[in-house]
Structure formats: C-alpha cells, structure tokens
Amino acid sequence: MSRVLFHLAFPVTDLQEAKRFYVEGLGCSLGRESAHSVILELRGHQIVAQLTDQSLEPPKGIYPRHFGLVFTAAEDWQALADRA
Numbered sequence: 003m004s005r006v007l008f009h010l011a012f013p014v015t016d017l018q019e020a021k022r023f024y025v026e027g028l029g030c031s032l033g034r035e036s037a038h039s040v041i042l043e044l045r046g047h048q049i050v051a052q053l054t055d056q057s058l059e060p061p062k063g064i065y066p067r068h069f070g071l072v073f074t075a076a077e078d079w080q081a082l083a084d085r086a
Contacts (some may be wrong), residue, residue, distance in 0.1 A: 008047035013054040
C-alpha cells in the first residue's frame with residue numbers, strides 16, 4: 003500500500019499563538035502563511051490553522067475537539083512529549 007498523507011484544517015482565534023505552539027512547541031515545519039491561515043507540516047502530514055472570529059466553545063459531550071498522531075514506538079512519542 004502506498005503511503006497515505008493526512009490533511010486537517012482547524013479553527014484558531016490567534017494565528018501567531020497557534021504558529022508558536024505548533025512550530026516551537028511541537029516542531030512542525032512552517033509552510034505558507036496568509037492573513038487567514040498558517041499551513042504546517044506535522045511529521046509528514048499537512049495541518050492548517052484557519053483564523054476564525056467565532057467563539058471556540060468546548061463541544062458538549064464527552065469527547066473534546068482533537069486530532070493526534072499514532073506512534074508505533076514509545077520512544078518517538080516520548081521525544082515529542084519532551085519537546086512539547
């Protein structure tokens with residue numbers, strides 16, 4: 003099977019804060035930027051922070067809004083956790 007690439011766009015209320023967190027905190031590579039979005043590379047996958055002026059209230063229910071990576075080696079997870 004060929005490698006599958008993942009793309010996810012998600013809302014943020016502060017692009018500079020999101021860029022700092024994902025680039026400096028998680029080690030994402032910075033791609034294109036505009037006044038409305040920041041494109042990032044997260045371990046080979048593309049994620050896009052899109053600016054919104056809507057309130058980002060936590061969803062009602064038991065599951066918060068989220069996405070993540072699945073690691074096959076504990077040391078890879080630990081390296082990212084240590085960086086963050």
